[in-house]
Amino acid sequence: MSVWEARKIRLVMELRQQGIADTAVLGAIERTPREAFVPAQFHDKAYDNIALPIGNGQTISQPYIVALMTQALCVDRSHKVLEIGTGSGYQTAILARLCRRIYTIERIPELLRGAEDLLHKLRIRNYTAAAADGTRGWVAQAPFARIIVTAAAAAPLPPAELVNQLDNGGIMVCPVTREDRTQHLIKITRILDQFYYEDLCPVRFVPLLPDVEAAMNIIPETKRIASA
Ligand code: SAH
Numbered sequence: 738m739s740v741w742e743a744r745k746i747r748l749v750m751e752l753r754q755q756g757i758a759d760t761a762v763l764g765a766i767e768r769t770p771r772e773a774f775v776p777a778q779f780h781d782k783a784y785d786n787i788a789l790p791i792g793n794g795q796t797i798s799q800p801y802i803v804a805l806m807t808q809a810l811c812v813d814r815s816h817k818v819l820e821i822g823t824g825s826g827y828q829t830a831i832l833a834r835l836c837r838r839i840y841t842i843e844r845i846p847e848l849l850r851g852a853e854d855l856l857h858k859l860r861i862r863n864y865t866a867a868a869a870d871g872t873r874g875w876v877a878q879a880p881f882a883r884i885i886v887t888a889a890a891a892a893p894l895p896p897a898e899l900v901n902q903l904d905n906g907g908i909m910v911c912p913v914t915r916e917d918r919t920q921h922l923i924k925i926t927r928i929l930d931q932f933y934y935e936d937l938c939p940v941r942f943v944p945l946l947p948d949v950e951a952a953m954n955i956i957p958e959t960k961r962i963a964s965a
Pocket of ligand 1: 791795796797798821822823824825826827828829842843844845848869870871872887888943944945946947948
């Protein structure tokens with residue numbers, strides 16, 4: 738067994754002890770080489786249960802939080818998923834192994850290029866990526882069965898334009914920064930036109946920022962969705 742595999746198995750055991758019980762989620766983590774998604778100088782820490790820098794002032798989330806968010810989404814093979822904040826592409830890779838197709842948006846084109854190279858190397862093909870402002874969602878592809886946001890929205894709630902792209906029966910998870918500056922992971926379930934909010938736990942994420950870092954928004958807007 739390689740040193741990576743031994744470390745990965747130790748991490749999966751730790752996640753189980755922390756309450757991650759969904760075997761599909763644990764299996765997806767086991768099949769995804771986190772060392773490939775972290776910069777070389779952090780390789781030694783790739784399977785520590787911590788967030789790590791990925792450049793451009795951004796971070797790859799702590800494995801426990803990736804597992805918790807993925808588990809909270811209850812993803813299955815029939816689901817079309819929207820992810821805001823591709824970052825390293827690690828969470829994208831995990832979700833791609835569980836859903837039908839994932840649409841992922843990142844506002845820093847350089848990070849997106851790196852993530853796409855890695856997804857290609859891992860032969861993950863059931864994704865579509867765009868360098869754009871994810872706060873507006875992906876109008877041409879909406880609605881989505883699941884939405885995950887991996888950067889913190891400002892209080893009180895995630896952008897309405899994004900929440901409205903959730904399908905009936907859909908689930909969204911998103912960190913939200915409150916006015917007292919604490920962050921909480923929020924789970925939103927849509928039943929027809931009702932939205933149910935659940936506070937999962939305190940978290941720490943980089944902020945969800947408006948606009949694309951380098952100007953161009955490449956998502957075609959074919960259809961507008963009414964705001965709540
Ligand atoms: N899921 C990532 C974590 C990335 S950190 C991983 O597994 O590595 C959050 C990411 O959200 C950063 O890359 C940041 O650039 C991006 N982000 C922040 N605001 C955004 C926005 N409005 N639209 C798209 N991406 C955004």
